[in-house]
Amino acid sequence: MQTEIRTPVAGLPQTxxxxxxxxxxDLDRVxxxxxxxxxxxRRVATFPGRRTVKKNYQAAWLCKAITCIDLTTLAGDDTEGRVRRLAAKARQPVRADLLDALGMKGLRVGAVCVYHDMIAPARAALEGSGIPVAAxxxxxxxxxxPFHLRLAEIEESVKAGAEEIDIVISRRHxxxxxxxxxxxxxxxxxxxxGPxxxxxxLATGELGTLRNVARASLVAMMAGADFIKTSTGKEAxxxxxxxSLVMIRAIRDYFDETGYRVGYKPAGGISKAKDALSYLMLIKEELGNPWLSPDLFRFGASSLLGDIERQLEHHVTGAYSAGYRHPMG
Incomplete structure (x- = not known):
């Protein structure tokens, strides 16, 4: 029996x-x-070993992870052709025969993330899919x-049709x-x-201390961020x-105080399916089921999808395939 996966037209919390x-x-609070x-x-040291899922449960969690991926290309040599291929992968992130075997027809990623110049080809390639474009x-x-240019860049990307904007803060602040x-x-x-x-x-790898990460997370949410995100993927x-534990506990505290749910996006260095499972389990334990959706949780990744697809093929066939059988585009 095939299962149609229903997600919002754009996986945004405000929908x-x-x-x-x-x-x-509130500086005193900060x-x-x-x-x-x-x-x-100590909380996270043994987490991956103590929290495991197997067989059908693991496959289900990996399918959930796919729906939360911001499939990303942010390279200097990006072309419209590369973006179109990435968009095709976003529409069908796993081979059709594997989806049929898993009963997961309709599986798709959370968003496609690109530079400003690639917004138009991404939107054209994703038309009718309901997958938002992030810039x-x-x-x-x-x-x-310069600050006025950063504001103008946001405005131009929104005008070009980006439904999500990933901004970087000034670390010096x-x-x-x-x-x-x-x-x-x-x-x-x-x-x-705007909308x-x-x-x-936050570029957490450049903030110096976990206390700085916690305070920056709180300030970003006070300022109205819909999501807080770890990294650009370009840091060391x-x-x-x-x-992640620091940031999601800040999210939990903010929700308890205000009633607003803010999303979380770890990005950079998450390339293995087992790592994705650890993040999903941490979210479930610390924030609960409402955050286990693309509305409130995303992975910033590209190679992660290839490894997840490889693990799903192993689940279906009992054999591992070569990585090149699961290209991104």
């Missing part, structure tokens, strides 16, 4: 519940935030271009403790996005489980 409106910056590194590291912006990946400047920056980016969904990339250190 299913109230969008995060943000709040006034400065009270701490991060106990030893406790955080990186604000001088990605360093975020050091975090490193110098200038939380007012970080708040005002993200508020301005949120205003420039488009704003994902705030990208998504990790300790950083």
């Amino acid at each position: 299913t519940e109230a969008r995060n409106a943000g709040m006034e910056l 400065m009270r935030v701490q991060a106990n590194r030893p406790a955080i590291e 990186v912006s604000t001088g990605f990946p360093a975020g050091l271009s 975090v490193l110098t403790g200038n939380w007012e400047a970080l708040y005002e920056e993200i508020r301005a980016f949120r205003a420039a996005c 488009a969904h704003l994902k705030a990339i 250190v990208n998504a990790t489980l300790p950083v």
